[in-house]
Structures are given as structure tokens and as C-alpha cells.
Amino acid sequence: MTRIEEKIGQSIREAAEVYVGMAGWWLSHAPESFLQMKIADGIHSLGYGVFVDATYQKIRREVGLLKGPKPQTALSRPDICVWSKDDRTLKAFIEVKKANHLAPVQADCTKIEGLMRPPYAPPYGYVIAYSEAKGMRAAETLKNRFKTWGQITGWKVIESGLCEAPDDEGYQWGHVVLKRYIRPRSVHD
Structure with a gap:
């Protein structure tokens, strides 16, 4: 697992703990933007540049990658873009999705794959989904759901996790990190 991937998982777990302390509810009740910012901040702490909700254009x-034709995806907005401050290359696009069904996860996978096709795009895409x-x-439902999402999308499940135990009403939440390379x-391909 890469440093970025380890930090994504750590940031999800930290966000869950913070949200429970802050709101008294599991992360599954939090808006996607809460988790987006926790992940962006965590990755930034590794020394990477991070854009949140910025257009590809x-x-x-900003990174200085205006070589080649303007991609058709220029106005698309990944939730998070990770780039290297050293060599000014894009490292990853990340989408965060609160979902209980495949359709929104699959839509984000398709969106990220489209963003990864133009020259100079990052080689890695991640979709982080949290569900209940x-x-x-x-617990079994969530584990099967996450495994199925990976199988159907063709993305690799690199991490999944569940909260410690269901609540008094029988609800349980969990998360999955899907990865695509x-x-x-280059412009010459």
C-alpha cells in the first residue's frame, strides 16, 4: 500500500472518530464534504499539493500542465486532486461517495476513469464509499456489498472496514476504498 493509500484509510478512521465526538453520530450521517476535507488534509500532511472540488482545467x-490539447473533461471536478509539488505531476483523483447502492459508486468510477484518460492525467483513481x-x-451485508462493488466496477478493493458494533437499532456502517490504475x-501516445 502506498503512503497516500495508508493516509486515506487513516483519515477515514480519524474522520469517523471526530464525527462521533462532534455530532454523536456515525460517519454515515456526515456529509461527503466532511470526509473529503479530512482526506485532503491528511494527504496534504504528507507534503503533497491538494485541490478540493477544482475543475480539471x-x-x-495551476500545476502547469497546459501541454497538449484541452481535454473534453476540462470542466469536470474530481472531489480531490493530489499532485506532487516537487515535479508538478498529478498523482491521483479521488471521489468520496455516501452510498447504499451500486449506481452512485459506479457513476463516480466512470467519472474518474474519464478524467484519467487525457495526457498528463494521474495514473491512480480512488473512490471512497461509505455505507450503512x-x-x-x-456486517455481512456491508462486506458483501463492498466486495460486489469492486467486482462489478472492475476496481480493486484495497481497504474496507466496519464500525465496531451495530447500534441499538441494528444499524452498522462501514467504508470501502476502491482503486484503479x-x-x-503523454501527448505523443
């Missing part, structure tokens, strides 16, 4: 301009289930088999392209 703005990212390219209820009932005697809530696409070989970087």
Missing part, C-alpha cells in the same frame, strides 16, 4: 493551469446496513446480518499517457 483549473488543476492543469441494518439487521442481524448488517491507468497507465499514464
Whole structure:
């Protein structure tokens, strides 16, 4: 696992703890922006540059990647863009999704894959989904859900986790980190 991937997982767990302390509820009740900012801050602490909710066009301009034609995805906005301050290359696009069904996760996977196709795009994409289930088999439901999401999207499950125990009403929440690698392209490919 890379440093960025380790930091994503650590940031999810820290965000869950902070949200419980702050609101008295699990992370599954938090807005996506709460988790986005915790992940962005965590990755930034590693020394990377991070853009949150910036258009691909703005990212390219700010990082200095205006080589080649303007991509069709120029106005798309990844939730988080990670870039290297040293060599000014894009490292990863990240989407965060609160979801109990496949469709929104699959839509974010498709969005990130589209953003990763133009020259100079980052080679890694991540979709972090957090979800909840209820009932005697809530933990099993979440584990199967996350595994199925990875299988159907074709993205690799690099981490999944569940909260310690269901609440008094039988709800349990968890998260999954899906990863996709696409070989970087140059303008000459």
C-alpha cells in the first residue's frame, strides 16, 4: 500500500472518530464534504499539493500542465486532486461517495476513469464509499456489498472496514476504498 493509500484509510478512521465526538453520530450521517476535507488534509500532511472540488482545467493551469490539447473533461471536478509539488505531476483523483447502492459508486468510477484518460492525467483513481446496513446480518451485508462493488466496477478493493458494533437499532456502517490504475499517457501516445 502506498503512503497516500495508508493516509486515506487513516483519515477515514480519524474522520469517523471526530464525527462521533462532534455530532454523536456515525460517519454515515456526515456529509461527503466532511470526509473529503479530512482526506485532503491528511494527504496534504504528507507534503503533497491538494485541490478540493477544482475543475480539471483549473488543476492543469495551476500545476502547469497546459501541454497538449484541452481535454473534453476540462470542466469536470474530481472531489480531490493530489499532485506532487516537487515535479508538478498529478498523482491521483479521488471521489468520496455516501452510498447504499451500486449506481452512485459506479457513476463516480466512470467519472474518474474519464478524467484519467487525457495526457498528463494521474495514473491512480480512488473512490471512497461509505455505507450503512441494518439487521442481524448488517456486517455481512456491508462486506458483501463492498466486495460486489469492486467486482462489478472492475476496481480493486484495497481497504474496507466496519464500525465496531451495530447500534441499538441494528444499524452498522462501514467504508470501502476502491482503486484503479491507468497507465499514464503523454501527448505523443
